[in-house]
Amino acid sequence: MQRIILVIFLFPLANVLFGQSADLQARYDYVEKYYPIAIEKMQEYGIPASITLAQGILESGSGKSELAVEANNHFGIKCHKEWDGETYYMDDDSPNECFRKYDDPAESYNDHSLFLTTRSRYDFLFSYQKDDYKKWAKGLKKAGYATNPHYANLLIKIIEETGLAEYDKKALDPGYKLPQRDDLVKEVKSNSDVSHDDLKIEDYDTPTVYSRENFEVVKHSDAGRPVYENHDVKFVFAEKGDTFFTLAEEFGLYSYQIYKYNELERSSLLTVGEIVYLEKKNKKAAEQEHAVQPGESLRFISQYYAIQLKHLLKINGLEPGVIVEPGTVLRLR
Missing domain, CATH: 3.10.350.10 (LysM domain)
Known part of the structure; x- marks a missing residue:
């Protein structure tokens, strides 16, 4: 009887934990796509990138809400009397409310900045430090941006769980080079522009420094890629076209696991021939x-x-x- 009770208890717990992991990964994927725009808007208008990204995540369900998908509206901005652009109607606080519709998400991000900088009720926010996301979150709630009484705490929770404060630091760093973008986000690598959604290995003249002959093939992926083992840790050699996302999909992992196992940044690009671990590396080597x-x-x-x-x-x-x-x-x- 005790075993049955334990299984019944653990089953919903496992579902909860899986749901949390999936939600966090959806946030990471969203940030990966839109952080350059948020940083650009912080540098242009003074709104913390962490706040912009957290609002985008919360208001758009990490880009998966009906309003985000159908209207490219990531911040839940309603029409208001001055709006003369395209519109999208859906139920919200009241039935069949009017929301702004954009050609692409970048327009939504720009309009969000204009919305906060052109309305006097938000003026006091710009007296806060640009990296004080807690004050900004509480200020947005105070100014009436959203009706949810927990709005400020939700933004702060998203920022801290997803590590969004690092983008405020990047925006405030005079030496930080903002990735170029066109319409949405583009990263520049060599002379080739690649959409950040589909960052792939380019044809660099980078020599393959790791010899495959030194490692043993232990299995193959469903796609036929050989998987090697090094000191009991499985890995693959990066190939042309690989990204964190494609590797994660091929091996049933989350993209954040790939770059964390390999101690890379989310914005890092893979190089043909480099080792990409599929598991956490060891704390020490067998060799002295x-x-x-x-x-x-x-x-x-x-x-x-x-x-x-x-x-x-x-x-x-x-x-x-x-x-x-x-x-x-x-x-x-």
Whole structure:
């Protein structure tokens, strides 16, 4: 009887946890697509990118709501008397309410900035620090942006769970180079512009530095790609056309797992021939030490030995970003 009760209890719990993971991944995917626009608008109008992204996630259901899909309206902005553009009608606080309709989401983001900067009831928000997302969230609720009494707390929760404050820092960093975009978002790599939705490996003249002969094939994916194992950690070699999203789909993972396992940023591009781990790397290697060769970086070494970079740094008492000279002997365990 106790076993039956335990199973009944765990089954809905598993569903809840899966739902939370799926929701978080939907947020990551949304941010991956729209963060350059949010940063651009912060630099142009002074509205925190974290607030813009959190509102977009909340108001549009991470871009999956009816209003976002059918009208490209990501912020729930209603028509109001001054709107003379296209409209979309749906039930909201009242039946058959009028909402603004846009040609693409970028227009929605721009209109959101104009909406906040041209209405006097939001003027006080711009006296707050640009990176004080908590004050901005509470201020938006105070100004009446939404009727939900928990609106401010919901925005703060989304920002903190999804790590959106980092985009405020990027926008405020004078040295940060904003990715170029056209209509939605485009990342620039070499001389080829690629939609951020479909970031793919380009034809770089990057040599394949990892020899496949050094690793054992342990299985193949359903698509026929060989999967290798290095120090008991499974990985693949990046191929032309690979992205975090396509690899995650091929191997039944979330895209954030791919870049976290490989200690990359969400905006990173893969290079043909590089090792891409499908599991978390080890905290130490089987080998005792490694003598650094010309051209090797700490990340290259961490990938080669399937050891987490942060642990490689810790073992050797090194700071992130340090460059090691050829001939340096690193401890691996």
